[in-house]
Amino acid sequence: MWRAKRERLLVLLELDKRGIDLHSVRCPLCDDHLETVKHSLLECKHASIIWEKVRSWWGFDSGIPSFGSLLPSLYHVQCSDLGNKIWQAVEWTCCYLIWKNRNHKVFKNTSWGPPVALNEIQVLSYDWIAKRCKERKIEWHEWLHNPKSLIM
Numbered sequence: 001m002w003r004a005k006r007e008r009l010l011v012l013l014e015l016d017k018r019g020i021d022l023h024s025v026r027c028p029l030c031d032d033h034l035e036t037v038k039h040s041l042l043e044c045k046h047a048s049i050i051w052e053k054v055r056s057w058w059g060f061d062s063g064i065p066s067f068g069s070l071l072p073s074l075y076h077v078q079c080s081d082l083g084n085k086i087w088q089a090v091e092w093t094c095c096y097l098i099w100k101n102r103n104h105k106v107f108k109n110t111s112w113g114p115p116v117a118l119n120e121i122q123v124l125s126y127d128w129i130a131k132r133c134k135e136r137k138i139e140w141h142e143w144l145h146n147p148k149s150l151i152m
């Protein structure tokens with residue numbers, strides 16, 4: 001995420017800027033846009049599907065995440081500092097899985113990596129958050145069914 005926020009994730013456009021000769025700098029997943037970090041992780045139609053699953057899980061209507069976006073600015077909700085950290089971890093989990101799938105396509109030349117299931121996002125983000133969170137115990141059932149309650 002440090003690299004992604006600084007546009008240093010090695011998407012095709014960044015490789016091209018560094019003088020690497022590539023056949024194309026278009027998104028290897030949708031082929032509709034240049035592959036930038038923002039497009040790859042946030043805006044690509046394949047990424048959008050994943051973000052939509054997460055929005056639905058959290059009960060948010062709409063909103064396109066941006067790197068380091070805070071919940072109050074994204075979804076007009078009030079939340080604690082811990083809530084923002086939890087949301088950030090969910091965002092990073094999504095970006096990690098989107099990037100992993102993108103790499104699956106690029107390096108294994110499949111049409112699209114295995115679809116990222118909401119369950120995969122829930123399990124991995126819970127694992128990362130629950131094990132590191134010292135301020136509050138996070139129950140699995142609450143995480144699955146009412147994650148908003150954890151951030152208020």
Ligand SMILES: [Zn+2]
Pocket residue numbers: 027028029030031032033039040043044045046
């Ligand atoms: Zn795309």
